[in-house]
Amino acid sequence: MKKNISMxxxxxxxxxxxxxxxxxxxxxLKDRINKxxxxxxxSLAEExxxxxxxxxxxxxxxxxxxxxxxxxxISNPFSASLARIIEDEAKRHEYxxxxxxxxxxxxxxxxxxxxxxxxxxxxxxxxxxxGSEELLSALKKQDIPFVLxxxxxxxxxxxxxxxxxxxxxxxxxxxxxxxxxxxxxMLNLKADxxxxxxxxxxxxxxxxxxxxxxxxxxxxxxxxxxxxxxxHQAINELLNQPEPIQAIFFGNNNLAIExxxxxxxxxxxxxxxxxxxxxxxxNAYNLFYCPVTYIRQPLAKLGQAAVKxxxxxxxxxxxxxxxxxxxxELIIQKSSQKYI
Amino acid sequence: MKKNISMxxxxxxxxxxxxxxxxxxxxxLKDRINKxxxxxxxSLAEExxxxxxxxxxxxxxxxxxxxxxxxxxISNPFSASLARIIEDEAKRHEYxxxxxxxxxxxxxxxxxxxxxxxxxxxxxxxxxxxGSEELLSALKKQDIPFVLxxxxxxxxxxxxxxxxxxxxxxxxxxxxxxxxxxxxxMLNLKADxxxxxxxxxxxxxxxxxxxxxxxxxxxxxxxxxxxxxxxHQAINELLNQPEPIQAIFFGNNNLAIExxxxxxxxxxxxxxxxxxxxxxxxNAYNLFYCPVTYIRQPLAKLGQAAVKxxxxxxxxxxxxxxxxxxxxELIIQKSSQKYI
DNA sequence: AAGTTTAGTTTAAACGGTTAAACAATTAAT
DNA sequence: ATTAATTGTTTAACCGTTTAAACTAAACTT
Numbered sequence: 140m141k142k143n144i145s146m147x148x149x150x151x152x153x154x155x156x157x158x159x160x161x162x163x164x165x166x167x168l169k170d171r172i173n174k175x176x177x178x179x180x181x182s183l184a185e186e187x188x189x190x191x192x193x194x195x196x197x198x199x200x201x202x203x204x205x206x207x208x209x210x211x212x213i214s215n216p217f218s219a220s221l222a223r224i225i226e227d228e229a230k231r232h233e234y235x236x237x238x239x240x241x242x243x244x245x246x247x248x249x250x251x252x253x254x255x256x257x258x259x260x261x262x263x264x265x266x267x268x269x270g271s272e273e274l275l276s277a278l279k280k281q282d283i284p285f286v287l288x289x290x291x292x293x294x295x296x297x298x299x300x301x302x303x304x305x306x307x308x309x310x311x312x313x314x315x316x317x318x319x320x321x322x323x324x325m326l327n328l329k330a331d332x333x334x335x336x337x338x339x340x341x342x343x344x345x346x347x348x349x350x351x352x353x354x355x356x357x358x359x360x361x362x363x364x365x366x367x368x369x370x371h372q373a374i375n376e377l378l379n380q381p382e383p384i385q386a387i388f389f390g391n392n393n394l395a396i397e398x399x400x401x402x403x404x405x406x407x408x409x410x411x412x413x414x415x416x417x418x419x420x421x422n423a424y425n426l427f428y429c430p431v432t433y434i435r436q437p438l439a440k441l442g443q444a445a446v447k448x449x450x451x452x453x454x455x456x457x458x459x460x461x462x463x464x465x466x467x468e469l470i471i472q473k474s475s476q477k478y479i
Numbered sequence: 480m481k482k483n484i485s486m487x488x489x490x491x492x493x494x495x496x497x498x499x500x501x502x503x504x505x506x507x508l509k510d511r512i513n514k515x516x517x518x519x520x521x522s523l524a525e526e527x528x529x530x531x532x533x534x535x536x537x538x539x540x541x542x543x544x545x546x547x548x549x550x551x552x553i554s555n556p557f558s559a560s561l562a563r564i565i566e567d568e569a570k571r572h573e574y575x576x577x578x579x580x581x582x583x584x585x586x587x588x589x590x591x592x593x594x595x596x597x598x599x600x601x602x603x604x605x606x607x608x609x610g611s612e613e614l615l616s617a618l619k620k621q622d623i624p625f626v627l628x629x630x631x632x633x634x635x636x637x638x639x640x641x642x643x644x645x646x647x648x649x650x651x652x653x654x655x656x657x658x659x660x661x662x663x664x665m666l667n668l669k670a671d672x673x674x675x676x677x678x679x680x681x682x683x684x685x686x687x688x689x690x691x692x693x694x695x696x697x698x699x700x701x702x703x704x705x706x707x708x709x710x711h712q713a714i715n716e717l718l719n720q721p722e723p724i725q726a727i728f729f730g731n732n733n734l735a736i737e738x739x740x741x742x743x744x745x746x747x748x749x750x751x752x753x754x755x756x757x758x759x760x761x762n763a764y765n766l767f768y769c770p771v772t773y774i775r776q777p778l779a780k781l782g783q784a785a786v787k788x789x790x791x792x793x794x795x796x797x798x799x800x801x802x803x804x805x806x807x808e809l810i811i812q813k814s815s816q817k818y819i
Numbered sequence: 820a821a822g823t824t825t826a827g828t829t830t831a832a833a834c835g836g837t838t839a840a841a842c843a844a845t846t847a848a849t
Numbered sequence: 850a851t852t853a854a855t856t857g858t859t860t861a862a863c864c865g866t867t868t869a870a871a872c873t874a875a876a877c878t879t
Contacts, residue, residue, distance in 0.1 A: 141622050143599075145835055156859050161837060173857060188621075193597040194538045195835035198864050203534065205577075205598075212563065219559035223552065223580060235598065237545075237577050240563060257533040258545075258575065259483075281528075282481050400765050423763035425740050485865055496829050501867060511827060535865035538834050 144187045153179055160184075164191070197259065206449060207255035207263045208238040209248060217392060217419065217438075218266070221288070224442030225264060232450055234261075245270040252278070262449045264288055269331050284452040288445045290334050291462075298452055300445045300463045304334050307434050307467035308341025311388055311416045314432075314469060316349050318477050320386035320414050322357065324377040326370060326398060327390030329360035338390050338418060357384055361394070370397045378405075378413070386414035386475065392421055399427050415474040430472035437465050484527045493519055500524075504531070537599065546789060547595035547603045548578040549588060557732060557759065557778075558606070561628070564782030565604060572790055574601075585610040592618070602789045604628055609671050624792040628785045630674050631802075638792055640785045640803045644674050647774050647807035648681025651728055651756045654772075654809060656689050658817050660726035660754050662697065664717040666710060666738060667730030669700035678730045678758060697724055701734070710737045718745075718753070726754035726815070732761055739767050755814040770812035777805050 146160040153160075155176065162168045163180040183189075197203040206229050210218040222238060229236050237260060239251035245268050252263065252274070262284035267275060272292050278285055279297055286298040315323050325342045328335050339358060346354040357377060361369035377384045389395035395417035407413050409429040417424070417433040424431040444463050452458070486500040493500075495516065502508045503520040523529075537543040546569050550558040562578060569576050577600060579591035585608050592603065592614070602624035607615060612632050618625055619637055626638040655663050665682045668675050679698060686694040697717060701709035717724045729735035735757035747753050749769040757764070757773040764771040784803050792798070 143835090147835070157836075158838075158860080159858060162858095165837085167838090168857090171855090171857060176857080190593070190597050192538075192599060192835050194534055194543065194599045195864090196837075197534045198532075198538055198866090199835080199837050201864070213553070213566065214556075214560045214563035216554075216556060216559070219556070219562075220554045222559075222578075223554035226553065226578070226580060235577055235594065237575055238562075238566070240566060253530070254575065257530050259532060259534045396762060396766065403766065403768070421763075422736060423761070423766050426736065426743065426763050426766040428743070428768060483865095487865075497866080498830080498868075499828060501865095502828095505867085507868090508827090511825090513827060516827080532865050535834090536867080538836090538864090539866045539868090541834070 143192065144189050145192065146189075149180060149183050149187065149189060153183060155180070164189075201259075202261055203259050204233055205235050205237055205258070205260045206446070207252070207258075207260035208236050209241050209251050209255075209263060210238065210266045211243050211268070212240045213238060214240075216421065220438050221266075221442050224439050225446055228443045228446040232446065234446075234450070241266075241268055243268040245274060249274050256283070262286070262453045264445045264449055266290055267292070279458075282458065284449060284458075286445045286449045286452065288441060290332055293333065296460050298448050298460050298462070300441055300448060300465070301334060302436050302441065302465045302467050304337035304467075305341040305344070307418070307436075307469070308338040308388070308390075309345040310341075310467075310469050311418070311432075311434055312342045312345035313349075314471065315386045315388065315414060315416060315475060316345065318386075318414065318475060320477070321349075321351070322382055322384045323386045323388060324357040324359065324384035325388040325390060326373055326394050327358065327360050328394065329362050335390065342388060366393065367397055370394060371401045374398060374401055374405075378407075384413070386410075386416070389415070389417040392417070392419035395419070395431075395433075396421060396423050399424070399431070403428065409474050410477055414477065416469075420470070429474045432472045432475035433470050435468045435470050437467065440465050483532065484529050485532065486529075489520060489523050489527065489529060493523060495520070504529075541599075542601055543599050544573055545575050545577055545598070545600045546786070547592070547598075547600035548576050549581050549591050549595075549603060550578065550606045551583050551608070552580045553578055554580070556761065560778050561606075561782050564779050565786055568783045568786040572786065574786075574790070581606075581608055583608040585614060589614050596623070602626070602793045604785045604789055606630055607632070619798075622798065624789060626785045626789045626792065628781060630672055633673065636800050638788050638800050638802070640781055640788060640805070641674060642776050642781065642805045642807050644677035644807075645681040645684070647758070647776075647809070648678040648728070648730075649685040650681075650807075650809050651758070651772075651774055652682045652685035653689075654811065655726045655728065655754060655756060655815060656685065658726075658754065658815060660817070661689075661691070662722055662724045663726045663728060664697040664699065664724035665728040665730060666699050666701060666713055666734050668734065669702050675730065682728060706733065707737055710734060711741045714738060714741055714745075718747075724753070726750075726756070729755070729757045732757070732759035735759065735771075735773075736761060736763050739764070739771070743768065749814050750817055754817065756809075760810070769814045772812045772815035773810050775808045775810050777807065780805050 146157045150157040150160045160180055163172060163177045164184060208225055212218055213222055226236050237255060241248040241251055248268055248271055264286050266289045267287055275295055275297060286300060288300050291299040291301050312323060327339050343354040359373035361373055389398050409415055415431055417431055420433050420435050448461055486497045490497040490500045500520055503512060503517045504524060548565055552558055553562055566576050577595055581588040581591055588608055588611055604626050606629050607627055615635055615637060626640060628640050631639040631641050652663060667679050683694040699713035701713055729738050749755055755771055757771055760773050760775050788801055
């Protein structure tokens with residue numbers, strides 16, 4: 140490995156001090172420095188292929204211009220899209236991103252946070268898993284800037300950027316009701332995460348508002364660990380009960396895809412026999428035999444807002460907290476329109 | 480922001496030198512250090528919540544234990560899966576990953592490499608875009624350790640981990656031939672990237688071996704920029720020509736999905752009217768009306784091999800290069816079997 | 820008793836930058 | 850001519866570690 144060339148090397152060759160090299164290469168003290176000297180320094184830096192050592196700079200200025208991004212799993216398309224948006228937005232602010240996948244585990248989150256704190260990231264963007272409340276409190280107590288994205292915990296007063304899951308679900312359910320479907324089922328994940336609970340709550344609220352009682356009877360919550368079987372079973376139950384459902388609302392991406400696979404195998408006509416709405420989008424929907432109505436989360440805004448908020452938070456001493464809620468959009472396709 | 484506590488803080492409180500603190504916390508000089516003192520240091524470190532400053536350490540030891548990962552686009556499932564595998568494998572070796580999306584642009588790649596070099600990553604894993612040969616030569620000349628993944632350039636003697644695209648394509652084509660399909664079309668991307676060219680070459684080689692002449696007549700290369708229209712048009716042409724194709728082989732994921740969407744809209748029976756094989760897997764295939772035969776790339780092995788090779792390369796002075804080729808696997812489903 | 824080991828710890832320089840303060844040499848002001 | 854301001858540059862400390870080398874005091878040797 141060739142030696143990296145440093146300011147010292149440049150300084151020595153030109154017989155000046157490293158301070159001067161630093162001032163010149165950083166464009167500081169412009170009005171004081173001799174133009175010839177400045178030019179010489181710049182030329183030599185260029186010629187030698189000088190690359191500033193960001194590590195040394197970070198140590199000195201106590202900032203790394205790095206964001207720690209902790210998501211559930213970077214290989215999941217939702218996380219990956221968000222990561223890309225955050226990467227781009229961070230770059231616009233001269234920040235770099237280090238990422239980690241926590242697999243919805245509080246322990247792994249803690250591990251990752253420790254590692255990234257050692258590496259002195261300036262702040263975190265976190266999709267916090269269930270059970271990470273204490274961890275987040277601890278972070279807050281240590282005055283580490285961070286922003287929760289997608290997930291949140293109402294008892295914690297911290298920065299968040301989330302979408303209005305309640306409203307989106309209610310809107311989707313209302314849409315189905317307006318289309319004339321009254322028996323509407325919902326599949327959701329069984330989890331304590333509030334953003335998921337909000338989806339169920341929005342669904343139920345819409346049913347109640349439409350005058351339905353027993354609004355939970357067609358809501359099935361499945362266990363992530365046993366997702367495939369439970370989705371199939373839940374759909375079978377909802378379709379074969381005394382009052383079968385006329386429409387189904389999937390609480391997320393993965394449930395939707397598994398559900399659609401099963402529905403296809405049942406040879407059900409969409410939307411004649413069953414209407415469908417899904418939370419989240421997926422290019423997989425395009426291969427389904429009927430264009431699928433879905434809720435589109437404003438991922439770009441979500442990611443951009445998180446970066447913006449984090450960077451503000453890094454810049455400010457006073458740790459005020461900010462909660463941003465974004466609205467999702469219902470993309471209506473054939474799968475939810477009986478009378479098209 | 481609370482002050483981070485350092486070795487100095489611990490040393491001062493206990494009236495010892497920072498050197499001693501360093502030795503104790505790093506478990507060095509174990510046989511020399513007084514056990515009581517060691518215990519005191521460890522306890523105080525724990526009590527104060529000491530976190531080593533990796534930035535300072537990196538500066539001193541001239542290693543960051545960080546890998547720069549540059550892929551086409553982290554939001555693309557192929558990249559994202561690879562990123563996850565590399566993340567995990569890197570973590571097993573105590574490495575952290577900084578990633579960047581280069582969007583198949585040599586300029587962006589260069590930018591990213593510069594940034595990450597400033598941050599003194601120990602090495603790179605790169606999915607190098609078209610036209611980055613010079614850049615890679617320059618990297619090599621500077622003795623920066625790196626490994627190319629997925630893509631490669633035969634004229635460059637550098638570390639690579641790739642799959643055997645030629646063999647995989649030939650195998651897929653042979654499979655179709657064995658099933659009794661003789662008129663086989665292929666859709667591939669129009670690009671100079673060798674790994675794509677190899678896919679076309681494998682396809683043609685299989686046809687030639689089967690005694691076909693004019694082996695390129697059913698090969699359509701589409702432009703990425705105008706992908707959707709060109710895929711539709713290409714399929715139409717292949718199906719409506721004097722000797723229509725009986726089977727089609729998609730050169731990658733995105734082509735396959737777009738192709739399948741179009742094929743569905745044409746109400747073609749699979750595999751009776753048209754057999755299908757795709758390069759790459761996708762959970763989207765599951766929503767198609769016929770289980771799709773596809774080539775599965777050994778992503779886990781690919782990522783793991785890349786990390787392993789990179790870390791070896793970082794450790795060695797002598798810059799020997801290593802080229803690892805992995806075989807893909809053909810997953811045969813109904814879409815390519817006429818006589819099931 | 821003098822010399823040699825051993826144990827336990829400290830000293831000090833280094834990594835590659837940043838930056839407030841000091842300095843010397845001009846030039847301008849009074 | 851003296852003082853003050855300006856210009857151009859250097860000095861030196863610091864960021865938080867690591868680590869070779871030095872040091873001291875006690876414990877063995879012979």
